[in-house]
Amino acid sequence: MATCEVCGNDYWMAFEVRTVSGDVHTFDSFECAAHKLAPICEHCQVKIIGHGVEVGGRFFCCAHCARAVEALGAEIRDAVGARPA
Numbered sequence: 001m002a003t004c005e006v007c008g009n010d011y012w013m014a015f016e017v018r019t020v021s022g023d024v025h026t027f028d029s030f031e032c033a034a035h036k037l038a039p040i041c042e043h044c045q046v047k048i049i050g051h052g053v054e055v056g057g058r059f060f061c062c063a064h065c066a067r068a069v070e071a072l073g074a075e076i077r078d079a080v081g082a083r084p085a
Contacts, residue, residue, distance in 0.1 A: 004028035006036050043068050 002014035004027050011028035017037065018024050027033040038047040042058050043065035053060045055076055060066040066076040 002026045002028075004032050006032035041065050 001010050001012050002016075003010045004014060005025055006027060007029075009028045014026055014028045016024055016026050017033055019037070025033070025036060027036070034047060034049055038049055039052065039059040040046070041048055041052070041061040043060055046061050048059055048061050050061075053063050053066045053076060055066050058066075058069075060069075063076045
């Protein structure tokens with residue numbers, strides 16, 4: 001068994017998540033994994049569980065929030081699976 005690093009639950013179905021930086025995290029649920037690892041929208045502060053929008057290395061939950069930040073001069077659009085130019 002393994003212990004969830006968020007809630008401390010010792011659960012036989014715990015799982016590991018390995019990040020691109022090489023960090024390894026142990027969780028007992030997707031809820032705890034999202035709580036720990038999901039980025040936060042820089043405009044509305046919501047956890048970004050879906051695809052979100054990345055503009056200039058900054059993360060937003062949607063294009064609307066990205067456009068609300070005035071300093072961003074890039075074209076901003078919601079796109080699933082599209083890589084930034």
